[in-house]
Amino acid sequence: MCLGIPGRIIEVKDGMAVVDVAGARKTASMALLEGAVKDDYVIVHAGFAIERIDAEKAEETLRLISEASGVQVNEIH
Amino acid sequence: MTTGAYDNIILSHGSGGALTRSLIEDVFLKAFDNPLLRPLNDQAVLHIEPDAKTGARQRLAFTTDSYVISPIFFPGADIGKLAVCGTINDLAVGGAEALYLSASFIMEEGLPMADLKRVVRSMADTALAAGVRIVTGDTKVVERGKADRLFINTAGIGVLNGHALIPENISPGDAIIVSGTIGDHGVAVMTHRHGIAMDTPVISDCAALNGLVNDMLATGANVKAMRDATRGGVATALNEFAASAGCAMLICEDDIPVKNEVRGACELLGFEPLYLANEGKLVAVVENGHAKTLLESMRTHPLGKDAAIIGFVSTAPKGKVLLETTIGNKRILDMPAGELLPRIC
Amino acid sequence: MKYIDEFRRKKQAQAIIERIRAMSVRRSSVMEICGTHTHTMARYGIRAALSGHVKLISGPGCPVCVTSASDVDRIIAFSRRERNSIIAAFGDMMRVPGSESSLERERANGADVRPLYSPLGALEAARDNPDREVVLFAVGFETTAPTVAATILRAKAEAIKNLSVLALHKLTPPAMKALLDSGETPIDGFIAPGHVTAIIGAASYEFLAKEYASPCVVAGFEPLDAIYGLYMLMRQIKEGRCDIENQYSRVVKWEGNKKAQEVIAEVFEPADASWRGIGIIPQSGLKIRRNYSYFDAEARFDMPQCAEKEPIGCRCGGVLKGILSPPECPLFAVSCTPQAPAGPCMVSSEGTCAAYYKYRDAEVA
Known part of the structure; x- marks a missing residue:
């Protein structure tokens, strides 16, 4: 129901952030998210940053995926 | 009185009187000048030479297209360059060498004269570089609000040098080649539209492909069919091939060249690069054994440097395009259902 | 692309798909509530790859699908009556048919309908056209609701006079409850929507485990998220567990996004809502609170009422x-x-x- 894309915050000014997704940059409102700063990754939905991405949790999920699949990342390429 | 006295197009520029004449001479003839256009008759008289080798009468290819893009200037090109390249490309992908173009302008009252001149200059430069001449044309002015600044129609005549390239030639086993990164034009234009504006370094790939096509055909490779992947993108071109040839097109998502920024913009807006318009990319189907040679030749041309083999023609599912996704599953790649709109879901 | 490409690895995806196939002794019925999951399943061929092993049911979590025909009819009737108005709608809604037309067709007939990427686009349209009324046709779930609420708060702060919202937001947990209560749909487990849950928190699904003994996994939207989420759910089904598990922990917290919850609560209050094909579900929608009635299209205008009429x-x-x-x-x-x-x-x-x-x-x- 809700498209949300991870992007990196380039700058925050007056409650609006510039978010970078692979070189495409879009402004996103920070009205729904507290404490996110430059270089944080956030999920952008409908022009708003709705949550920060937790880098450690992401690593943990990737590790669980590696375990479940039995395919280690270094085997991939 | 000359057009220099007017900053904007007014209705009288379309009256057919003196002001129309001065517009044609000061703006259009000045930019497009050539002996065929110069008499400013109601028609251009064209000489088509017999084939130099065989002496046979040459077969003509004839096409027309209208350009209504908004905004009329966008990163990498403008409506004028698009109107010249688009028609040249429609001829080129059929295996025809473009020779002559017509150009018709429908202008909205109030169009800045400077904008018109800039567009016309861009058309002249593009035509010159591509080796085609604009030999006849027309201008009309409509009241404010009856058109969106400027619409251009171009028609083109070319000669067929070899066999016509038509999708019915396609057969199972053939390789599918795309001439470079896809979706650049779509993203360049879309991301400047109101509401979905974003910053990307992506510029339109708008280019005349006749030079690249000449090089491709000169390799002697058995090119079965080509299409420029404009509106509807590569997905539409492939679906048309599949339907006409009664074959299946199998392509591999990971082999399709897409710029990172184009992928990023697509993720944000919920678009797929395969559906985005291109204005300087072609999809070619070639006999498999010739694919590598053809690809190598394409990559030496500036407009083909990112060319890639993206898949193969197969027998089933008949009339469909099958995409092997980046995670290895297959799915049907349909035609787009309509206008591309940003998604929230 | 960070946080995208590493969740699209082919070998891992294929290996886990293989495990899911092997785990599925009978063909389990799994509901993915969310339209974006449906999209992921289709775009990456996951549904087809698992057919015969897992029955993936697309639940009522696509705003396009659940917005009732009568609500589409109402905004269309409004735009026909108020010819000078601007209707702002998410791109997804443009082609959705009401009982006899769609916003896309109305635009062709002369209505000024603007497809939006963000509700802030409606605010912009209001700013740019101070002499015209802009009505935001606001659909979407808990993820979209706070973006609309924040837009209303901003319009108030800027003293914008010509923006109003036809609020048709829907809430996920009440719909899941209604589905389970109806007993019509056999569901072995739920894949819960990652971005809705980022707002409301994974705790919102505790009722599933407690009251319905139904397993649930909150999952993200990249293909490996969806596939691994399915794997987690199948593991629960196989082991006979019914827990609320969070596959998407990099984004979803147990308690959700407090700030967004506050913004929703400031502007909206729960209300009954009409779901296409399902009917009225009590307290499953959001309406604009009286304090913000100035921005409520229902309160500002005499919005046309249309009977629910499905295409025959x-x-x-x-x-x-x-x-x-x-x-x-x-x-x-x-x-x-x-x-x-x-x-x-x-x-x-x-x-x-x-x-x-x-x-x-x-x-x-």
Whole structure:
């Protein structure tokens, strides 16, 4: 129901952030998210940053995926 | 009185009187000048030479297209360059060498004269570089609000040098080649539209492909069919091939060249690069054994440097395009259902 | 692309798909509530890869599919009456048919309908056209609701006078409850929507485990998220557990996004809502609080009332509840196709009916 894309915050000014997704940059409102700063990754939905991405949790999920699949990342390429 | 006295197009520029004449001479003839256009008759008289080798009468290819893009200037090109390249490309992908173009302008009252001149200059430069001449044309002015600044129609005549390239030639086993990164034009234009504006370094790939096509055909490779992947993108071109040839097109998502920024913009807006318009990319189907040679030749041309083999023609599912996704599953790649709109879901 | 590419690894995806196939002794019925999951399943061929092993039911979590025909009719009637108004709508809604037209068709007939990427676009349109009324046709779930609420707060702060919102937001947990209570749909487990849950928190699904003994996994939207989420759910089903598990922990917290919850609560309050094909579900929607009634299109204008009228024969309701497969609908592929959809499930290319339509005569290996 809700498209949300991870992007990196380039700058925050007056409650609006510039978010970078692979070189495409879009402004996103920070009205729904507290404490996110430059270089944080956030999920952008409908022009708003709705949550920060937790880098450690992401690593943990990737590790669980590696375990479940039995395919280690270094085997991939 | 000359057009220099007017900053904007007014209705009288379309009256057919003196002001129309001065517009044609000061703006259009000045930019497009050539002996065929110069008499400013109601028609251009064209000489088509017999084939130099065989002496046979040459077969003509004839096409027309209208350009209504908004905004009329966008990163990498403008409506004028698009109107010249688009028609040249429609001829080129059929295996025809473009020779002559017509150009018709429908202008909205109030169009800045400077904008018109800039567009016309861009058309002249593009035509010159591509080796085609604009030999006849027309201008009309409509009241404010009856058109969106400027619409251009171009028609083109070319000669067929070899066999016509038509999708019915396609057969199972053939390789599918795309001439470079896809979706650049779509993203360049879309991301400047109101509401979905974003910053990307992506510029339109708008280019005349006749030079690249000449090089491709000169390799002697058995090119079965080509299409420029404009509106509807590569997905539409492939679906048309599949339907006409009664074959299946199998392509591999990971082999399709897409710029990172184009992928990023697509993720944000919920678009797929395969559906985005291109204005300087072609999809070619070639006999498999010739694919590598053809690809190598394409990559030496500036407009083909990112060319890639993206898949193969197969027998089933008949009339469909099958995409092997980046995670290895297959799915049907349909035609787009309509206008591309940003998604929230 | 960070946080995208590493969740699209082919070998891992194929290996886990293989494990899910091996785990599925009987064909489990799993509901993915969320339209974006439906999209992921279709875009990456996951549904087809698992067919025969897992029955993936697309639940009522696509704003396009659940917005009732009468609500589409109402905004259309409004735009016909108020010719000078601007209707702002998310791009997804443009082609959704009401009982006799769609916003896309109305635009062709002269209505000023603007497809939006963000609700802030409606605010911008209001700023740019101070002499015209802008009405935001606000659909969407808990993820979209706070973006609309924040837009209203900003309009108030800027003293914008010509923006109002027709609030049709829907809430996920009440719909899940209603589905389970109806007993019509056999569901072995839920894949819960990652971005809705980022707002409301994974704790919101505790009732599933406690009251319905139904397992649930909150999952993200990259293919490996969806596949691994399915794997987690199948593992629960196999082990007979019913827990609320969070596959998408990099984004979703147990308690959700407090700030966004506050913004929603400031502007909206729960209300009954009409779901297409399902009907009224108590307290399953959001309406604008009286303090913000100035921005409420229902309060500002005499909004037309339209009776709920499904296109004759359309069975989207049954499809949405997972009790009917699309070919069982008499309109399917006859008078309802992606080019001319009669019902909402045919509209988005990932709607259940559109997906069936696409694959109806193709053997995909």
